[in-house]
Amino acid sequence: MCIRLFGAYLLAGILLLLPIICYSDKASDYTFVREAKSTPAVVHFDYIGIGGGTTGCPLAATLSHGAQCFSLERGGSPYGNPNIINTENFAPTLLDTSPTCPAQQFTSEDGVFNIRTRVLGGGSALNARFYTRASTHYIKEVGWNQRMVDQSYEWVEKVVAFEPEICSGRRVLSEMHLYGTKVGGTIFIPRKITVYLHATVQKMLFRHIPAYGVIYKDAYGIIRHRAYLKRNSKKNRIVLSVGLLMISGMGSAFHLRAHSIKVVADCPMVGQGMADNPMNILFIPSPQPVEVSLVQVGLSNHFKHFLSQVSISPGVILEKIMGPLSRDHLALRNTNPNDNPFVIFNYFKEPEDLRKCIEGMKTIIDVVNSEAYSKFRYKYMPVEALIDLLLALPLNRRRKHANVTFSLEQFCIDTVMTICHYHGGCRVGRVVDKGYRVPGIDSLRVVDGLTFYRTRVLTLKLLHMGQRILHDGLLRGSKKKN
Numbered sequence: 397m398c399i400r401l402f403g404a405y406l407l408a409g410i411l412l413l414l415p416i417i418c419y420s421d422k423a424s425d426y427t428f429v430r431e432a433k434s435t436p437a438v439v440h441f442d443y444i445g446i447g448g449g450t451t452g453c454p455l456a457a458t459l460s461h462g463a464q465c466f467s468l469e470r471g472g473s474p475y476g477n478p479n480i481i482n483t484e485n486f487a488p489t490l491l492d493t494s495p496t497c498p499a500q501q502f503t504s505e506d507g508v509f510n511i512r513t514r515v516l517g518g519g520s521a522l523n524a525r526f527y528t529r530a531s532t533h534y535i536k537e538v539g540w541n542q543r544m545v546d547q548s549y550e551w552v553e554k555v556v557a558f559e560p561e562i563c564s565g566r567r568v569l570s571e572m573h574l575y576g577t578k579v580g581g582t583i584f585i586p587r588k589i590t591v592y593l594h595a596t597v598q599k600m601l602f603r604h605i606p607a608y609g610v611i612y613k614d615a616y617g618i619i620r621h622r623a624y625l626k627r628n629s630k631k632n633r634i635v636l637s638v639g640l641l642m643i644s645g646m647g648s649a650f651h652l653r654a655h656s657i658k659v660v661a662d663c664p665m666v667g668q669g670m671a672d673n674p675m676n677i678l679f680i681p682s683p684q685p686v687e688v689s690l691v692q693v694g695l696s697n698h699f700k701h702f703l704s705q706v707s708i709s710p711g712v713i714l715e716k717i718m719g720p721l722s723r724d725h726l727a728l729r730n731t732n733p734n735d736n737p738f739v740i741f742n743y744f745k746e747p748e749d750l751r752k753c754i755e756g757m758k759t760i761i762d763v764v765n766s767e768a769y770s771k772f773r774y775k776y777m778p779v780e781a782l783i784d785l786l787l788a789l790p791l792n793r794r795r796k797h798a799n800v801t802f803s804l805e806q807f808c809i810d811t812v813m814t815i816c817h818y819h820g821g822c823r824v825g826r827v828v829d830k831g832y833r834v835p836g837i838d839s840l841r842v843v844d845g846l847t848f849y850r851t852r853v854l855t856l857k858l859l860h861m862g863q864r865i866l867h868d869g870l871l872r873g874s875k876k877k878n
């Protein structure tokens with residue numbers, strides 16, 4: 397599987413591809429978005445969402461139908477930030493290392509540079525805008541409702557996703573996510589959402605087993621804020637992303653005790669099974685100017701289209717492996733939610749992943765050597781020279797072996813990068829059940845990218861999960877059995 401990327405984000409910064417001013421979104425009037433430092437010390441809500449990212453925003457919008465919903469995001473607003481709203485700043489945003497920047501860099505134990513997001517909208521505010529539908533096989537496998545899935549795709553494709561268009565600029569998807577999410581055929585306008593920015597949740601609060609609230613820190617570093625679930629609410633839930641599970645006391649008891657964390661539930665599978673889609677690239681210098689754009693063509697469904705377009709668009713060609721079999725784990729280094737954890741993905745541990753990478757690279761080389769591509773590369777640079785050029789760049793922190801130019805197997809291993817599609821670590825059936833509950837903790841749902849085990853159909857999943865949680869609350873409200 398290959399994807400064409402004109403300006404792979406890390407390389408683009410290094411290689412200074414041509415900046416072209418394209419488009420920028422205007423900040424919307426978000427009266428429900430506030431700074432955490434100006435908030436009361438104690439608040440009560442029906443739902444508390446931790447993290448205002450790709451998962452958190454649409455979930456909050458969905459859950460706010462008929463309930464008071466509170467969303468806590470550790471980053472700031474993407475609006476007015478030129479690094480986020482303009483496509484040409486894609487690479488500089490990812491290379492920014494300032495303490496509050498939207499893209500918090502980390503390096504996995506594999507020696508591969510990676511990104512954690514820190515901004516309202518999360519990955520949707522930063523990412524490369526590549527969107528695909530999931531296969532019907534996948535939808536059946538995870539047990540989702542096909543009718544609702546189809547409806548959701550229609551909505552996503554009408555409101556959020558759009559056809560690739562060179563120089564169309566970036567859209568901040570969180571705007572769509574916060575304003576309305578379609579559930580069961582209706583667009584809800586989330587008047588009952590309150591979003592706090594620069595609100596870093598420190599941990600969840602448990603009374604015996606039920607989760608009943610969270611403690612969060614504001615931009616001044618003050619940890620006096622508390623948000624509690626309303627006691628008399630029929631619907632109350634905390635919905636969070638995974639990292640905080642361990643800090644809050646859910647994980648391997650052995651690991652938690654090593655960090656002096658009180659064990660709420662011994663869940664040894666939390667953090668296990670982490671995978672990341674490995675990415676390998678070739679950079680092909682072109683005698684012709686290269687226009688900057690993000691990932692806009694996926695070859696899974698559009699391979700023929702891609703090949704037909706190759707002659708007009710030189711640049712970087714990459715391949716990534718979707719749903720790699722190689723997996724490893726995530727563990728805490730300390731109890732600060734802002735610090736990066738220990739993460740190892742063990743890329744290419746499984747021979748099948750390596751086989752796919754070699755196949756992908758062979759396809760890329762065939763494209764580069766094709767007649768159609770010839771005017772977009774220098775004739776005196778054979779593929780070996782392109783590989784040598786790549787090796788001269790700080791792609792990762794891995795050892796480069798002597799045979800890397802001649803062995804595609806070694807090339808894959810030594811030059812592996814990431815496309816930031818890490819997943820696993822809190823898988824359905826291992827940590828959470830099909831309703832995204834940690835068994836035994838009814839007031840808690842864990843929904844984020846780490847609950848995936850294979851592919852990426854996030855927006856769709858959120859629409860589905862929001863409806864499930866709502867439905868669950870409504871059933872509880874009417875005293876029906878769960």
Ligand SMILES: Cc1cc2nc3c(=O)[nH]c(=O)nc-3n(C[C@H](O)[C@H](O)[C@H](O)COP(=O)(O)OP(=O)(O)OC[C@H]3O[C@@H](n4cnc5c(N)ncnc54)[C@H](O)[C@@H]3O)c2cc1C
Pocket residue numbers: 405446447448449450451452468469470471490511512513514515516517518519520522523524525526527595596597598637639640691733815816817818843844845846852854
């Ligand atoms: C550079 C890049 C390019 C990508 N390109 C694509 C692409 O083209 N197509 C695609 O489908 N996917 C892409 N992805 C992946 C996609 O964006 C992610 O899979 C998705 O955003 C994950 O959603 P999430 O809700 O799990 O996490 P996020 O969207 O990262 O949201 C997590 C949020 O939680 C907040 N948070 C974390 N801890 C706390 C805390 N303690 N308190 C309060 N808030 C907290 C974070 O600040 C963040 O905003 C890309 C990702 C990156 C980084």
